[in-house]
Amino acid sequence: MRCELNREALLEALGVVTSALPGKTTYPVLQNIQLEVAGGRLSLSATDEDTAIRRELPLEGKSADGRVLVHGRKLLELVRESRGETVQLGDDGSLVQIESGRVKADFIRLDPDEFPKSPDFPEGAPLELPLALVFELFDACAFAVAKDGSRPAMAALNWEVSKTEMRMVATDGHRLAFASRKMKTPGRFKALISPKTLLLLPRGGDTVAVTADPARIGFKLPDTTIISRLIEGPYPDYERVLPKSH
Missing domain, CATH: 3.10.150.10 (DNA Polymerase III, subunit A, domain 2)
Incomplete structure (x- = not known):
């Protein structure tokens, strides 16, 4: 996975998505958000097993499709503290790399298959x-x-x-x-x-x-x-x- 996107847009999306994370849980994977690059867009997903949210953002430039899990609140704090105009996200198979301006950090890459599957959307006329x-x-x-x-x-x-x-x-x-x-x-x-x-x-x-x-x-x-x-x-x-x- 590799992509670049606007920092302010990512920060706003992370603020919303991490609001769905549980405060306390005996299931540590729920403290993470799923990042998925596909079709020139980045989707961010979070759940507390009662509520699931998925937010999509457009990407800038070239990207490589993929899916990773990262700690949601730690990523939010990192992006908040960075000062670059864009954020670059990358994945080398063992680490997730984050870069924005002078800020560079690595997150341990977790198995995205551990992330709970999103429930089916309700049927019926909206x-x-x-x-x-x-x-x-x-x-x-x-x-x-x-x-x-x-x-x-x-x-x-x-x-x-x-x-x-x-x-x-x-x-x-x-x-x-x-x-x-x-x-x-x-x-x-x-x-x-x-x-x-x-x-x-x-x-x-x-x-x-x-x-x-x-x-x-x-x-x-x-x-x-x-x-x-x-x-x-x-x-x-x-x-x-x-x-x-x-």
């Missing part, structure tokens, strides 16, 4: 949803999500999209947040989703294509694909405590 609206509801509700994992459903956001409305609900058993907005879509879904997954989406984006089935939810953006396992319910009957005006 819904194009405005990201500004998604984050408006997220920001109104995320504070009420339960912080401990003893009740998995309450550690999720209850996200519902119908043909006329989008709503989100969060509760930790003591407080409840509810937000909804009228909108028109050709389909519907209900999903218990981790806040961490939604935070992988770009706040400055326009729309995102969302596809959900009973077990997974998938997001597609121009250069990014996210697939997340849904949290199992049941979710508390929040409508019972809402004022009738809702």
